[in-house]
Amino acid sequence: MGNLILKDLRVHSKIGALLLVWALGFLLFLGAKGLMGFTVGYYVPLFFTIIIVSAEFKNQNLLFINSLPVTRRDIVNSKFAIALATSILGVVLSIGISLMQKGGEASMPLEWTIALTLLVFSLCLLTLSLYLPMVFWLGEKALLFVSVLISALFIFLTSSFKDLSGWIGTYADSAAPSTLATLLRFPGMLLLPALSLGTLFIAWLISARVLEKKDLG
Amino acid sequence: MTAIDIQDLTKRYDRFTLHPVSFTVPKGYITGLIGPNGAGKSTIIKAMLGLVRPDSGQIRFDGRSFPQEERAIKEQIGFVSDENHFYEQLTVAELKRNFAPFYPEWSDADFARYANLFELDLKKRIKDLSKGTRMKVSLALALSHNARLLIMDEPTGGLDPVFRRELLDLLSDFIQDGERSVLFSTHITTDLDRVADYIICMNRGRLVFSESKESILERYVLVRGSNELLDRDVRQEFIGLRETEVGFEALHADRRRATELFRNAAILENPTLEDILYYTAKGEVLLG
Numbered sequence: 001m002g003n004l005i006l007k008d009l010r011v012h013s014k015i016g017a018l019l020l021v022w023a024l025g026f027l028l029f030l031g032a033k034g035l036m037g038f039t040v041g042y043y044v045p046l047f048f049t050i051i052i053v054s055a056e057f058k059n060q061n062l063l064f065i066n067s068l069p070v071t072r073r074d075i076v077n078s079k080f081a082i083a084l085a086t087s088i089l090g091v092v093l094s095i096g097i098s099l100m101q102k103g104g105e106a107s108m109p110l111e112w113t114i115a116l117t118l119l120v121f122s123l124c125l126l127t128l129s130l131y132l133p134m135v136f137w138l139g140e141k142a143l144l145f146v147s148v149l150i151s152a153l154f155i156f157l158t159s160s161f162k163d164l165s166g167w168i169g170t171y172a173d174s175a176a177p178s179t180l181a182t183l184l185r186f187p188g189m190l191l192l193p194a195l196s197l198g199t200l201f202i203a204w205l206i207s208a209r210v211l212e213k214k215d216l217g
Numbered sequence: 218m219t220a221i222d223i224q225d226l227t228k229r230y231d232r233f234t235l236h237p238v239s240f241t242v243p244k245g246y247i248t249g250l251i252g253p254n255g256a257g258k259s260t261i262i263k264a265m266l267g268l269v270r271p272d273s274g275q276i277r278f279d280g281r282s283f284p285q286e287e288r289a290i291k292e293q294i295g296f297v298s299d300e301n302h303f304y305e306q307l308t309v310a311e312l313k314r315n316f317a318p319f320y321p322e323w324s325d326a327d328f329a330r331y332a333n334l335f336e337l338d339l340k341k342r343i344k345d346l347s348k349g350t351r352m353k354v355s356l357a358l359a360l361s362h363n364a365r366l367l368i369m370d371e372p373t374g375g376l377d378p379v380f381r382r383e384l385l386d387l388l389s390d391f392i393q394d395g396e397r398s399v400l401f402s403t404h405i406t407t408d409l410d411r412v413a414d415y416i417i418c419m420n421r422g423r424l425v426f427s428e429s430k431e432s433i434l435e436r437y438v439l440v441r442g443s444n445e446l447l448d449r450d451v452r453q454e455f456i457g458l459r460e461t462e463v464g465f466e467a468l469h470a471d472r473r474r475a476t477e478l479f480r481n482a483a484i485l486e487n488p489t490l491e492d493i494l495y496y497t498a499k500g501e502v503l504l505g
Binding site: 003006007010011059060061062063064066067068069070071072074212213214215216217 | 259263266267268269270284287288289290291292296298300301302303304305306307311314315316318319320
């Protein structure tokens with residue numbers, strides 16, 4: 001499985017670099033303010049995983065891969081490992097950008113940074129949990145569904161983030177309780193990552209079963 | 218000793234059915250898998266590599282069950298296909314870098330030797346290569362990890378005649394130690410006339426025969442004669458029959474029987490594999 005992951009990262013390294021440049025450009029032009037870090041932290045890992053997986057189906061590389069000394073379970077495992085790893089990368093990006101904001105005007109309280117980072121991580125996993133079984137089932141056609149889903153999510157998130165920004169501003173002005181207290185006030189922020197990891201596990205089981213029975217050629 | 222043992226393999230698609238097929242590929246020889254388009258050759262090869270899932274049947278490689286020991290089996294297989302699904306954006310060298318780690322016995326020296334022999338430009342991107350050159354890349358990769366079995370699906374289609382001849386020599390060298398085997402699927406039967414030791418013939422999803430080339434060519438006979446020799450019973454004797462105004466040509470599966478039947482009334486000739494394939498594939502249609 002390790003070889004498959006390394007192969008994916010090597011083959012798509014240029015796309016990965018381009019996405020990071022896009023993220024940097026996004027931040028430079030629009031500024032590292034508000035909830036920008038979370039937007040970047042959501043879309044970079046999501047796009048990278050989708051590009052890696054969809055390319056295998058679009059160009060029928062899966063036929064080539066499956067002729068190598070790997071099992072179909074290895075193929076599924078490698079894609080889910082990448083999904084998980086890139087989602088964690090999204091967390092790192094979110095926190096990194098958030099830290100860049102520290103000291104700036106209306107900086108976000110730490111507890112909000114943690115909560116929103118967990119939200120981004122969870123959303124990323126949930127989207128990929130929908131996408132991966134679908135792509136293993138429907139192939140390239142799944143991309144259409146996911147692009148509609150992502151567009152809808154983008155509209156929803158940007159509008160929600162605007163509301164959240166105002167909320168955070170108000171919240172930051174008030175006396176902030178401790179991190180733990182805040183997280184306890186929003187237990188969903190802790191439950192969501194657990195739920196999304198569970199969903200990813202179910203998606204992995206479904207994907208493995210779907211690919212196991214599928215004719216690739 | 219068998220390199221591949223297939224028992225009762227079946228696969229049903231909407232428009233094609235692979236009926237129960239059983240055959241063996243002996244170790245140390247070149248075996249040709251022939252048949253017209255849609256005969257089931259590619260389905261069998263894809264099932265051997267796990268690209269399609271058979272409905273039933275057993276596949277064993279050198280005594281190992283597939284897919285139970287898939288990874289270990291595939292490490293021993295070099296696969297060459299006319300449909301190369303490589304990563305188009307990579308150069309040949311990059312493709313090799315991504316391919317090599319999957320094989321414990323990969324040899325960079327062997328790859329360099331074959332790349333040199335096939336005159337491959339390692340800096341060229343896959344998408345810029347001709348079909349023939351892609352095939353050469355596929356072949357260089359398949360031959361560089363000490364494979365014990367080479368499975369080739371229509372490998373000569375995009376190749377020029379000079380390289381085709383060189384490839385056949387290469388295959389003969391490959392099996393020299395008696396431990397390596399080749400399964401070579403093609404409908405260009407002249408290639409097999411030169412190098413194959415055993416022939417497996419498929420038609421419309423069914424196995425027609427699986428035996429040594431020598432015995433096939435001894436057993437089958439091409440009969441030529443005037444149309445007056447043909448009556449209903451005689452027609453039934455043939456595998457395939459082609460009639461023209463001046464006479465007929467037909468394939469009989471039993472040389473001794475054909476000799477008894479026609480004596481000196483018809484000309485009996487040795488068929489080529491192409492003759493056998495042609496009459497086998499077209500037989501049912503020609504005979505109506």
